[in-house]
Amino acid sequence: MRQTSKRARRSRALMIVIFVLLAALVIWGLTALLGRLLHYGTNATVSAKDHEQLTPIEPSAVDKTEEIPENTYDPSCFYMDGGFLRYESDTITSQVGIDVSAHQQEIDWQRVAKSGVQFAILRVGYRGYTEGAIQEDAYFEQNLEGAIDAGLDVGVYFFSQAIDEQEAREEARFVLDKISGYLLAFPVFFDWEKIGSEARSDTMDLASLTIVTDTFCTEIRNAGYQAGLYFNQQLGYEELHLPSLQTYTFWLAEYNDTPSFAYHFDLWQYSASGTVDGIEGDVDLNLAFFRK
Structure with a gap:
Protein backbone atom coordinates (compact mmCIF):
# COMPACT_ATOMS: atom_id res chain seq x y z
CA MET A 1 0.00 0.00 0.00
CA ARG A 2 2.83 2.43 0.84
CA GLN A 3 4.58 1.68 -2.45
CA THR A 4 1.36 2.31 -4.34
CA SER A 5 0.81 5.54 -2.40
CA LYS A 6 4.33 6.76 -3.24
CA ARG A 7 3.81 5.94 -6.91
CA ALA A 8 0.50 7.81 -6.87
CA ARG A 9 2.13 10.85 -5.26
CA ARG A 10 4.94 10.81 -7.83
CA SER A 11 2.40 10.52 -10.65
CA ARG A 12 0.40 13.43 -9.25
CA ALA A 13 3.56 15.53 -8.90
CA LEU A 14 4.57 14.73 -12.47
CA MET A 15 1.11 15.63 -13.73
CA ILE A 16 1.26 18.94 -11.84
CA VAL A 17 4.64 19.78 -13.39
CA ILE A 18 3.36 18.93 -16.87
CA PHE A 19 0.22 21.01 -16.29
CA VAL A 20 2.24 24.01 -15.10
CA LEU A 21 4.53 23.80 -18.14
CA LEU A 22 1.58 23.53 -20.53
CA ALA A 23 -0.17 26.44 -18.82
CA ALA A 24 2.99 28.54 -19.11
CA LEU A 25 3.25 27.75 -22.82
CA VAL A 26 -0.41 28.67 -23.39
CA ILE A 27 -0.02 31.95 -21.47
CA TRP A 28 3.15 32.78 -23.39
CA GLY A 29 1.43 32.08 -26.70
CA LEU A 30 -1.63 34.15 -25.83
CA THR A 31 0.55 37.01 -24.60
CA ALA A 32 2.55 36.98 -27.82
CA LEU A 33 -0.62 36.88 -29.91
CA LEU A 34 -2.22 39.71 -27.92
CA GLY A 35 0.89 41.83 -28.27
CA ARG A 36 0.92 41.17 -31.99
CA LEU A 37 -2.71 42.18 -32.40
CA LEU A 38 -2.36 45.30 -30.25
CA HIS A 39 0.75 46.30 -32.15
CA TYR A 40 -0.61 45.84 -35.64
CA GLY A 41 -4.37 46.15 -35.27
CA THR A 42 -7.17 43.76 -36.10
CA ASN A 43 -6.81 41.03 -38.69
CA ALA A 44 -3.17 40.59 -37.69
CA THR A 45 -1.06 42.48 -40.15
CA VAL A 46 2.67 42.83 -39.86
CA SER A 47 4.73 45.97 -39.97
CA ALA A 48 7.64 46.53 -42.30
CA LYS A 49 10.15 46.75 -39.51
CA ASP A 50 9.54 43.18 -38.32
CA HIS A 51 10.32 41.65 -41.71
CA GLU A 52 13.20 43.80 -42.78
CA GLN A 53 16.40 42.44 -44.23
CA LEU A 54 18.55 43.23 -41.21
CA THR A 55 21.77 41.90 -42.75
CA PRO A 56 22.42 43.77 -46.00
CA ILE A 57 22.82 41.63 -49.11
CA GLU A 58 26.04 42.53 -50.88
CA PRO A 59 25.58 43.36 -54.59
CA SER A 60 28.47 41.00 -55.40
CA ALA A 61 26.29 38.12 -54.18
CA VAL A 62 23.54 38.97 -56.68
CA ASP A 63 23.26 38.16 -60.37
CA LYS A 64 22.66 41.74 -61.47
CA THR A 65 20.60 42.72 -64.48
CA GLU A 66 21.43 45.58 -66.82
CA GLU A 67 17.71 46.26 -67.36
CA ILE A 68 17.58 48.57 -64.33
CA PRO A 69 19.82 51.58 -63.63
CA GLU A 70 22.43 50.99 -60.95
CA ASN A 71 22.54 52.58 -57.51
CA THR A 72 24.88 55.54 -58.05
CA TYR A 73 24.51 57.24 -54.67
CA ASP A 74 27.94 58.22 -53.34
CA PRO A 75 28.49 56.86 -49.79
CA SER A 76 30.65 59.89 -48.98
CA CYS A 77 27.70 62.25 -49.58
CA PHE A 78 25.61 60.89 -46.69
CA TYR A 79 25.92 62.81 -43.44
CA MET A 80 24.12 63.31 -40.13
CA ASP A 81 22.53 66.66 -39.28
CA GLY A 82 20.11 67.40 -36.46
CA GLY A 83 19.65 63.72 -35.70
CA PHE A 84 18.70 62.83 -39.28
CA LEU A 85 20.65 61.29 -42.13
CA ARG A 86 20.93 63.51 -45.20
CA TYR A 87 22.43 63.39 -48.68
CA GLU A 88 23.95 66.14 -50.78
CA SER A 89 25.98 65.89 -53.99
CA ASP A 90 26.55 68.08 -57.03
CA THR A 91 23.45 66.69 -58.71
CA ILE A 92 21.27 65.19 -55.95
CA THR A 93 19.71 66.64 -52.81
CA SER A 94 17.46 65.00 -50.21
CA GLN A 95 14.49 65.47 -47.90
CA VAL A 96 14.03 63.99 -44.43
CA GLY A 97 10.89 61.95 -43.84
CA ILE A 98 9.06 59.43 -41.70
CA ASP A 99 6.42 56.78 -42.30
CA VAL A 100 3.75 56.14 -39.68
CA SER A 101 0.71 54.03 -38.90
CA ALA A 102 -1.58 53.35 -35.95
CA HIS A 103 1.48 51.88 -34.22
CA GLN A 104 2.62 55.44 -33.40
CA GLN A 105 -0.85 56.36 -32.09
CA GLU A 106 -1.31 60.10 -31.33
CA ILE A 107 1.19 62.33 -33.14
CA ASP A 108 1.87 66.03 -32.52
CA TRP A 109 2.45 67.00 -36.14
CA GLN A 110 3.42 70.59 -35.39
CA ARG A 111 6.30 69.37 -33.23
CA VAL A 112 7.24 66.82 -35.89
CA ALA A 113 7.51 69.59 -38.49
CA LYS A 114 9.58 71.79 -36.18
CA SER A 115 11.99 68.90 -35.58
CA GLY A 116 13.15 69.06 -39.20
CA VAL A 117 10.97 66.36 -40.79
CA GLN A 118 9.91 67.45 -44.27
CA GLY A 151 3.04 71.92 -43.76
CA LEU A 152 4.58 68.52 -44.48
CA ASP A 153 4.64 66.93 -47.91
CA VAL A 154 2.54 63.78 -47.76
CA GLY A 155 2.37 60.38 -49.42
CA VAL A 156 0.51 57.23 -48.39
CA TYR A 157 0.96 53.48 -48.42
CA PHE A 158 -1.25 50.42 -48.24
CA PHE A 159 -0.08 47.22 -46.55
CA SER A 160 -1.13 44.58 -49.06
CA GLN A 161 -1.63 40.85 -48.91
CA ALA A 162 -3.30 40.70 -52.32
CA ILE A 163 -3.10 37.30 -53.98
CA ASP A 164 -4.52 38.21 -57.40
CA GLU A 165 -5.29 41.13 -59.68
CA GLN A 166 -8.84 41.49 -58.41
CA GLU A 167 -7.66 41.97 -54.83
CA ALA A 168 -4.96 44.41 -55.95
CA ARG A 169 -7.60 46.52 -57.71
CA GLU A 170 -9.81 46.33 -54.64
CA GLU A 171 -6.97 47.65 -52.49
CA ALA A 172 -6.16 50.45 -54.92
CA ARG A 173 -9.78 51.56 -55.08
CA PHE A 174 -9.99 51.50 -51.29
CA VAL A 175 -6.98 53.83 -51.12
CA LEU A 176 -8.33 56.12 -53.84
CA ASP A 177 -11.59 56.48 -51.96
CA LYS A 178 -9.76 57.48 -48.77
CA ILE A 179 -7.51 60.08 -50.45
CA SER A 180 -10.16 61.51 -52.75
CA GLY A 181 -9.93 65.31 -52.83
CA TYR A 182 -6.36 65.46 -51.53
CA LEU A 183 -3.29 66.48 -53.53
CA LEU A 184 -0.33 64.33 -52.54
CA ALA A 185 3.26 65.46 -53.05
CA PHE A 186 4.55 61.89 -52.70
CA PRO A 187 3.30 58.69 -54.33
CA VAL A 188 0.80 56.10 -53.21
CA PHE A 189 2.96 53.11 -52.30
CA PHE A 190 2.15 49.41 -52.54
CA ASP A 191 3.64 47.63 -49.52
CA TRP A 192 3.46 43.85 -49.94
CA GLU A 193 5.47 41.76 -47.50
CA LYS A 194 6.20 38.09 -46.91
CA ILE A 195 4.63 36.92 -43.65
CA GLY A 196 5.17 33.18 -43.37
CA SER A 197 3.51 29.82 -43.80
CA GLU A 198 0.38 30.91 -41.90
CA ALA A 199 -0.40 33.64 -44.44
CA ARG A 200 -2.90 33.16 -47.26
CA SER A 201 -0.33 34.84 -49.52
CA ASP A 202 2.47 32.37 -48.76
CA THR A 203 2.29 30.68 -52.18
CA MET A 204 2.90 33.88 -54.18
CA ASP A 205 5.75 33.61 -56.67
CA LEU A 206 7.74 36.25 -58.55
CA ALA A 207 5.37 36.44 -61.52
CA SER A 208 2.22 36.64 -59.37
CA LEU A 209 3.65 39.27 -57.02
CA THR A 210 4.92 41.39 -59.90
CA ILE A 211 1.48 41.25 -61.54
CA VAL A 212 -0.43 42.30 -58.41
CA THR A 213 2.08 45.10 -57.78
CA ASP A 214 1.71 46.40 -61.32
CA THR A 215 -2.09 46.10 -61.14
CA PHE A 216 -2.27 48.19 -57.95
CA CYS A 217 0.13 50.82 -59.28
CA THR A 218 -1.66 51.03 -62.63
CA GLU A 219 -4.98 51.72 -60.88
CA ILE A 220 -3.35 54.46 -58.81
CA ARG A 221 -1.61 56.06 -61.79
CA ASN A 222 -4.76 55.95 -63.92
CA ALA A 223 -6.51 57.95 -61.21
CA GLY A 224 -3.94 60.74 -61.54
CA TYR A 225 -1.65 59.93 -58.60
CA GLN A 226 2.00 58.94 -58.55
CA ALA A 227 2.46 55.24 -57.78
CA GLY A 228 5.31 53.38 -56.13
CA LEU A 229 6.32 50.17 -54.40
CA TYR A 230 8.02 49.49 -51.08
CA PHE A 231 10.41 46.55 -50.79
CA ASN A 232 13.43 45.29 -48.90
CA GLN A 233 16.52 43.78 -50.49
CA GLN A 234 15.23 40.22 -50.45
CA LEU A 235 11.99 41.18 -52.21
CA GLY A 236 13.84 43.44 -54.62
CA TYR A 237 16.39 40.82 -55.61
CA GLU A 238 14.33 37.63 -55.46
CA GLU A 239 10.57 38.19 -55.31
CA LEU A 240 9.85 41.06 -57.71
CA HIS A 241 10.72 41.51 -61.37
CA LEU A 242 11.88 45.09 -60.96
CA PRO A 243 12.53 45.72 -64.68
CA SER A 244 8.77 45.37 -65.24
CA LEU A 245 8.05 47.90 -62.49
CA GLN A 246 10.72 50.54 -63.00
CA THR A 247 8.30 53.22 -64.25
CA TYR A 248 7.06 53.46 -60.66
CA THR A 249 8.78 55.05 -57.66
CA PHE A 250 11.05 52.63 -55.78
CA TRP A 251 11.09 52.86 -51.98
CA LEU A 252 13.87 50.71 -50.55
CA ALA A 253 14.04 49.47 -46.96
CA GLU A 254 17.59 48.65 -45.91
CA TYR A 255 18.87 49.30 -42.39
CA ASN A 256 22.48 50.20 -42.99
CA ASP A 257 24.86 53.17 -42.68
CA THR A 258 24.73 53.63 -46.45
CA PRO A 259 22.52 51.73 -48.91
CA SER A 260 24.18 48.76 -50.60
CA PHE A 261 21.22 47.80 -52.82
CA ALA A 262 22.50 47.32 -56.38
CA TYR A 263 19.77 49.20 -58.25
CA HIS A 264 18.45 52.74 -58.34
CA PHE A 265 15.76 53.75 -55.84
CA ASP A 266 14.03 57.04 -55.04
CA LEU A 267 13.33 56.74 -51.31
CA TRP A 268 15.32 54.95 -48.65
CA GLN A 269 13.92 53.76 -45.32
CA TYR A 270 17.15 53.54 -43.36
CA SER A 271 15.97 53.00 -39.78
CA ALA A 272 13.05 51.50 -37.89
CA SER A 273 14.15 52.92 -34.54
CA GLY A 274 14.24 56.66 -35.12
CA THR A 275 13.33 59.25 -32.51
CA VAL A 276 11.33 62.31 -33.53
CA ASP A 277 9.91 65.06 -31.33
CA GLY A 278 6.12 64.79 -31.27
CA ILE A 279 6.08 60.99 -31.58
CA GLU A 280 6.26 58.60 -28.65
CA GLY A 281 8.43 55.56 -29.26
CA ASP A 282 10.26 54.46 -32.37
CA VAL A 283 9.44 55.63 -35.87
CA ASP A 284 10.75 54.71 -39.33
CA LEU A 285 13.17 57.27 -40.82
CA ASN A 286 13.48 57.91 -44.54
CA LEU A 287 15.39 59.90 -47.14
CA ALA A 288 13.88 61.02 -50.44
CA PHE A 289 16.30 61.84 -53.25
CA PHE A 290 15.73 64.60 -55.82
CA ARG A 291 17.73 65.88 -58.75
CA LYS A 292 18.81 69.51 -58.40
Missing part, protein backbone atom coordinates in the same frame (compact mmCIF):
# COMPACT_ATOMS: atom_id res chain seq x y z
CA PHE A 119 7.61 64.67 -45.45
CA ALA A 120 5.48 61.82 -44.10
CA ILE A 121 4.23 58.61 -45.69
CA LEU A 122 1.01 57.55 -43.95
CA ARG A 123 -0.58 54.12 -43.83
CA VAL A 124 -4.08 54.25 -45.29
CA GLY A 125 -4.97 50.70 -44.32
CA TYR A 126 -4.10 47.06 -44.66
CA ARG A 127 -5.36 43.65 -45.70
CA GLY A 128 -5.23 40.91 -43.07
CA TYR A 129 -2.95 38.04 -43.92
CA THR A 130 -5.23 35.30 -42.60
CA GLU A 131 -8.80 36.21 -43.59
CA GLY A 132 -7.93 38.85 -46.17
CA ALA A 133 -10.29 41.57 -44.96
CA ILE A 134 -9.39 45.21 -45.70
CA GLN A 135 -9.25 47.61 -42.76
CA GLU A 136 -8.61 51.34 -42.58
CA ASP A 137 -5.75 52.46 -40.35
CA ALA A 138 -7.39 53.82 -37.20
CA TYR A 139 -5.25 56.98 -37.26
CA PHE A 140 -5.11 57.64 -41.00
CA GLU A 141 -7.58 60.52 -41.22
CA GLN A 142 -6.15 62.46 -38.30
CA ASN A 143 -2.60 61.81 -39.49
CA LEU A 144 -3.48 63.06 -42.97
CA GLU A 145 -5.07 66.25 -41.68
CA GLY A 146 -2.36 66.79 -39.06
CA ALA A 147 0.56 66.32 -41.44
CA ILE A 148 -0.95 68.61 -44.08
CA ASP A 149 -1.83 71.29 -41.51
CA ALA A 150 1.77 71.18 -40.25
Whole structure:
Protein backbone atom coordinates (compact mmCIF):
# COMPACT_ATOMS: atom_id res chain seq x y z
CA MET A 1 0.00 0.00 0.00
CA ARG A 2 2.83 2.43 0.84
CA GLN A 3 4.58 1.68 -2.45
CA THR A 4 1.36 2.31 -4.34
CA SER A 5 0.81 5.54 -2.40
CA LYS A 6 4.33 6.76 -3.24
CA ARG A 7 3.81 5.94 -6.91
CA ALA A 8 0.50 7.81 -6.87
CA ARG A 9 2.13 10.85 -5.26
CA ARG A 10 4.94 10.81 -7.83
CA SER A 11 2.40 10.52 -10.65
CA ARG A 12 0.40 13.43 -9.25
CA ALA A 13 3.56 15.53 -8.90
CA LEU A 14 4.57 14.73 -12.47
CA MET A 15 1.11 15.63 -13.73
CA ILE A 16 1.26 18.94 -11.84
CA VAL A 17 4.64 19.78 -13.39
CA ILE A 18 3.36 18.93 -16.87
CA PHE A 19 0.22 21.01 -16.29
CA VAL A 20 2.24 24.01 -15.10
CA LEU A 21 4.53 23.80 -18.14
CA LEU A 22 1.58 23.53 -20.53
CA ALA A 23 -0.17 26.44 -18.82
CA ALA A 24 2.99 28.54 -19.11
CA LEU A 25 3.25 27.75 -22.82
CA VAL A 26 -0.41 28.67 -23.39
CA ILE A 27 -0.02 31.95 -21.47
CA TRP A 28 3.15 32.78 -23.39
CA GLY A 29 1.43 32.08 -26.70
CA LEU A 30 -1.63 34.15 -25.83
CA THR A 31 0.55 37.01 -24.60
CA ALA A 32 2.55 36.98 -27.82
CA LEU A 33 -0.62 36.88 -29.91
CA LEU A 34 -2.22 39.71 -27.92
CA GLY A 35 0.89 41.83 -28.27
CA ARG A 36 0.92 41.17 -31.99
CA LEU A 37 -2.71 42.18 -32.40
CA LEU A 38 -2.36 45.30 -30.25
CA HIS A 39 0.75 46.30 -32.15
CA TYR A 40 -0.61 45.84 -35.64
CA GLY A 41 -4.37 46.15 -35.27
CA THR A 42 -7.17 43.76 -36.10
CA ASN A 43 -6.81 41.03 -38.69
CA ALA A 44 -3.17 40.59 -37.69
CA THR A 45 -1.06 42.48 -40.15
CA VAL A 46 2.67 42.83 -39.86
CA SER A 47 4.73 45.97 -39.97
CA ALA A 48 7.64 46.53 -42.30
CA LYS A 49 10.15 46.75 -39.51
CA ASP A 50 9.54 43.18 -38.32
CA HIS A 51 10.32 41.65 -41.71
CA GLU A 52 13.20 43.80 -42.78
CA GLN A 53 16.40 42.44 -44.23
CA LEU A 54 18.55 43.23 -41.21
CA THR A 55 21.77 41.90 -42.75
CA PRO A 56 22.42 43.77 -46.00
CA ILE A 57 22.82 41.63 -49.11
CA GLU A 58 26.04 42.53 -50.88
CA PRO A 59 25.58 43.36 -54.59
CA SER A 60 28.47 41.00 -55.40
CA ALA A 61 26.29 38.12 -54.18
CA VAL A 62 23.54 38.97 -56.68
CA ASP A 63 23.26 38.16 -60.37
CA LYS A 64 22.66 41.74 -61.47
CA THR A 65 20.60 42.72 -64.48
CA GLU A 66 21.43 45.58 -66.82
CA GLU A 67 17.71 46.26 -67.36
CA ILE A 68 17.58 48.57 -64.33
CA PRO A 69 19.82 51.58 -63.63
CA GLU A 70 22.43 50.99 -60.95
CA ASN A 71 22.54 52.58 -57.51
CA THR A 72 24.88 55.54 -58.05
CA TYR A 73 24.51 57.24 -54.67
CA ASP A 74 27.94 58.22 -53.34
CA PRO A 75 28.49 56.86 -49.79
CA SER A 76 30.65 59.89 -48.98
CA CYS A 77 27.70 62.25 -49.58
CA PHE A 78 25.61 60.89 -46.69
CA TYR A 79 25.92 62.81 -43.44
CA MET A 80 24.12 63.31 -40.13
CA ASP A 81 22.53 66.66 -39.28
CA GLY A 82 20.11 67.40 -36.46
CA GLY A 83 19.65 63.72 -35.70
CA PHE A 84 18.70 62.83 -39.28
CA LEU A 85 20.65 61.29 -42.13
CA ARG A 86 20.93 63.51 -45.20
CA TYR A 87 22.43 63.39 -48.68
CA GLU A 88 23.95 66.14 -50.78
CA SER A 89 25.98 65.89 -53.99
CA ASP A 90 26.55 68.08 -57.03
CA THR A 91 23.45 66.69 -58.71
CA ILE A 92 21.27 65.19 -55.95
CA THR A 93 19.71 66.64 -52.81
CA SER A 94 17.46 65.00 -50.21
CA GLN A 95 14.49 65.47 -47.90
CA VAL A 96 14.03 63.99 -44.43
CA GLY A 97 10.89 61.95 -43.84
CA ILE A 98 9.06 59.43 -41.70
CA ASP A 99 6.42 56.78 -42.30
CA VAL A 100 3.75 56.14 -39.68
CA SER A 101 0.71 54.03 -38.90
CA ALA A 102 -1.58 53.35 -35.95
CA HIS A 103 1.48 51.88 -34.22
CA GLN A 104 2.62 55.44 -33.40
CA GLN A 105 -0.85 56.36 -32.09
CA GLU A 106 -1.31 60.10 -31.33
CA ILE A 107 1.19 62.33 -33.14
CA ASP A 108 1.87 66.03 -32.52
CA TRP A 109 2.45 67.00 -36.14
CA GLN A 110 3.42 70.59 -35.39
CA ARG A 111 6.30 69.37 -33.23
CA VAL A 112 7.24 66.82 -35.89
CA ALA A 113 7.51 69.59 -38.49
CA LYS A 114 9.58 71.79 -36.18
CA SER A 115 11.99 68.90 -35.58
CA GLY A 116 13.15 69.06 -39.20
CA VAL A 117 10.97 66.36 -40.79
CA GLN A 118 9.91 67.45 -44.27
CA PHE A 119 7.61 64.67 -45.45
CA ALA A 120 5.48 61.82 -44.10
CA ILE A 121 4.23 58.61 -45.69
CA LEU A 122 1.01 57.55 -43.95
CA ARG A 123 -0.58 54.12 -43.83
CA VAL A 124 -4.08 54.25 -45.29
CA GLY A 125 -4.97 50.70 -44.32
CA TYR A 126 -4.10 47.06 -44.66
CA ARG A 127 -5.36 43.65 -45.70
CA GLY A 128 -5.23 40.91 -43.07
CA TYR A 129 -2.95 38.04 -43.92
CA THR A 130 -5.23 35.30 -42.60
CA GLU A 131 -8.80 36.21 -43.59
CA GLY A 132 -7.93 38.85 -46.17
CA ALA A 133 -10.29 41.57 -44.96
CA ILE A 134 -9.39 45.21 -45.70
CA GLN A 135 -9.25 47.61 -42.76
CA GLU A 136 -8.61 51.34 -42.58
CA ASP A 137 -5.75 52.46 -40.35
CA ALA A 138 -7.39 53.82 -37.20
CA TYR A 139 -5.25 56.98 -37.26
CA PHE A 140 -5.11 57.64 -41.00
CA GLU A 141 -7.58 60.52 -41.22
CA GLN A 142 -6.15 62.46 -38.30
CA ASN A 143 -2.60 61.81 -39.49
CA LEU A 144 -3.48 63.06 -42.97
CA GLU A 145 -5.07 66.25 -41.68
CA GLY A 146 -2.36 66.79 -39.06
CA ALA A 147 0.56 66.32 -41.44
CA ILE A 148 -0.95 68.61 -44.08
CA ASP A 149 -1.83 71.29 -41.51
CA ALA A 150 1.77 71.18 -40.25
CA GLY A 151 3.04 71.92 -43.76
CA LEU A 152 4.58 68.52 -44.48
CA ASP A 153 4.64 66.93 -47.91
CA VAL A 154 2.54 63.78 -47.76
CA GLY A 155 2.37 60.38 -49.42
CA VAL A 156 0.51 57.23 -48.39
CA TYR A 157 0.96 53.48 -48.42
CA PHE A 158 -1.25 50.42 -48.24
CA PHE A 159 -0.08 47.22 -46.55
CA SER A 160 -1.13 44.58 -49.06
CA GLN A 161 -1.63 40.85 -48.91
CA ALA A 162 -3.30 40.70 -52.32
CA ILE A 163 -3.10 37.30 -53.98
CA ASP A 164 -4.52 38.21 -57.40
CA GLU A 165 -5.29 41.13 -59.68
CA GLN A 166 -8.84 41.49 -58.41
CA GLU A 167 -7.66 41.97 -54.83
CA ALA A 168 -4.96 44.41 -55.95
CA ARG A 169 -7.60 46.52 -57.71
CA GLU A 170 -9.81 46.33 -54.64
CA GLU A 171 -6.97 47.65 -52.49
CA ALA A 172 -6.16 50.45 -54.92
CA ARG A 173 -9.78 51.56 -55.08
CA PHE A 174 -9.99 51.50 -51.29
CA VAL A 175 -6.98 53.83 -51.12
CA LEU A 176 -8.33 56.12 -53.84
CA ASP A 177 -11.59 56.48 -51.96
CA LYS A 178 -9.76 57.48 -48.77
CA ILE A 179 -7.51 60.08 -50.45
CA SER A 180 -10.16 61.51 -52.75
CA GLY A 181 -9.93 65.31 -52.83
CA TYR A 182 -6.36 65.46 -51.53
CA LEU A 183 -3.29 66.48 -53.53
CA LEU A 184 -0.33 64.33 -52.54
CA ALA A 185 3.26 65.46 -53.05
CA PHE A 186 4.55 61.89 -52.70
CA PRO A 187 3.30 58.69 -54.33
CA VAL A 188 0.80 56.10 -53.21
CA PHE A 189 2.96 53.11 -52.30
CA PHE A 190 2.15 49.41 -52.54
CA ASP A 191 3.64 47.63 -49.52
CA TRP A 192 3.46 43.85 -49.94
CA GLU A 193 5.47 41.76 -47.50
CA LYS A 194 6.20 38.09 -46.91
CA ILE A 195 4.63 36.92 -43.65
CA GLY A 196 5.17 33.18 -43.37
CA SER A 197 3.51 29.82 -43.80
CA GLU A 198 0.38 30.91 -41.90
CA ALA A 199 -0.40 33.64 -44.44
CA ARG A 200 -2.90 33.16 -47.26
CA SER A 201 -0.33 34.84 -49.52
CA ASP A 202 2.47 32.37 -48.76
CA THR A 203 2.29 30.68 -52.18
CA MET A 204 2.90 33.88 -54.18
CA ASP A 205 5.75 33.61 -56.67
CA LEU A 206 7.74 36.25 -58.55
CA ALA A 207 5.37 36.44 -61.52
CA SER A 208 2.22 36.64 -59.37
CA LEU A 209 3.65 39.27 -57.02
CA THR A 210 4.92 41.39 -59.90
CA ILE A 211 1.48 41.25 -61.54
CA VAL A 212 -0.43 42.30 -58.41
CA THR A 213 2.08 45.10 -57.78
CA ASP A 214 1.71 46.40 -61.32
CA THR A 215 -2.09 46.10 -61.14
CA PHE A 216 -2.27 48.19 -57.95
CA CYS A 217 0.13 50.82 -59.28
CA THR A 218 -1.66 51.03 -62.63
CA GLU A 219 -4.98 51.72 -60.88
CA ILE A 220 -3.35 54.46 -58.81
CA ARG A 221 -1.61 56.06 -61.79
CA ASN A 222 -4.76 55.95 -63.92
CA ALA A 223 -6.51 57.95 -61.21
CA GLY A 224 -3.94 60.74 -61.54
CA TYR A 225 -1.65 59.93 -58.60
CA GLN A 226 2.00 58.94 -58.55
CA ALA A 227 2.46 55.24 -57.78
CA GLY A 228 5.31 53.38 -56.13
CA LEU A 229 6.32 50.17 -54.40
CA TYR A 230 8.02 49.49 -51.08
CA PHE A 231 10.41 46.55 -50.79
CA ASN A 232 13.43 45.29 -48.90
CA GLN A 233 16.52 43.78 -50.49
CA GLN A 234 15.23 40.22 -50.45
CA LEU A 235 11.99 41.18 -52.21
CA GLY A 236 13.84 43.44 -54.62
CA TYR A 237 16.39 40.82 -55.61
CA GLU A 238 14.33 37.63 -55.46
CA GLU A 239 10.57 38.19 -55.31
CA LEU A 240 9.85 41.06 -57.71
CA HIS A 241 10.72 41.51 -61.37
CA LEU A 242 11.88 45.09 -60.96
CA PRO A 243 12.53 45.72 -64.68
CA SER A 244 8.77 45.37 -65.24
CA LEU A 245 8.05 47.90 -62.49
CA GLN A 246 10.72 50.54 -63.00
CA THR A 247 8.30 53.22 -64.25
CA TYR A 248 7.06 53.46 -60.66
CA THR A 249 8.78 55.05 -57.66
CA PHE A 250 11.05 52.63 -55.78
CA TRP A 251 11.09 52.86 -51.98
CA LEU A 252 13.87 50.71 -50.55
CA ALA A 253 14.04 49.47 -46.96
CA GLU A 254 17.59 48.65 -45.91
CA TYR A 255 18.87 49.30 -42.39
CA ASN A 256 22.48 50.20 -42.99
CA ASP A 257 24.86 53.17 -42.68
CA THR A 258 24.73 53.63 -46.45
CA PRO A 259 22.52 51.73 -48.91
CA SER A 260 24.18 48.76 -50.60
CA PHE A 261 21.22 47.80 -52.82
CA ALA A 262 22.50 47.32 -56.38
CA TYR A 263 19.77 49.20 -58.25
CA HIS A 264 18.45 52.74 -58.34
CA PHE A 265 15.76 53.75 -55.84
CA ASP A 266 14.03 57.04 -55.04
CA LEU A 267 13.33 56.74 -51.31
CA TRP A 268 15.32 54.95 -48.65
CA GLN A 269 13.92 53.76 -45.32
CA TYR A 270 17.15 53.54 -43.36
CA SER A 271 15.97 53.00 -39.78
CA ALA A 272 13.05 51.50 -37.89
CA SER A 273 14.15 52.92 -34.54
CA GLY A 274 14.24 56.66 -35.12
CA THR A 275 13.33 59.25 -32.51
CA VAL A 276 11.33 62.31 -33.53
CA ASP A 277 9.91 65.06 -31.33
CA GLY A 278 6.12 64.79 -31.27
CA ILE A 279 6.08 60.99 -31.58
CA GLU A 280 6.26 58.60 -28.65
CA GLY A 281 8.43 55.56 -29.26
CA ASP A 282 10.26 54.46 -32.37
CA VAL A 283 9.44 55.63 -35.87
CA ASP A 284 10.75 54.71 -39.33
CA LEU A 285 13.17 57.27 -40.82
CA ASN A 286 13.48 57.91 -44.54
CA LEU A 287 15.39 59.90 -47.14
CA ALA A 288 13.88 61.02 -50.44
CA PHE A 289 16.30 61.84 -53.25
CA PHE A 290 15.73 64.60 -55.82
CA ARG A 291 17.73 65.88 -58.75
CA LYS A 292 18.81 69.51 -58.40
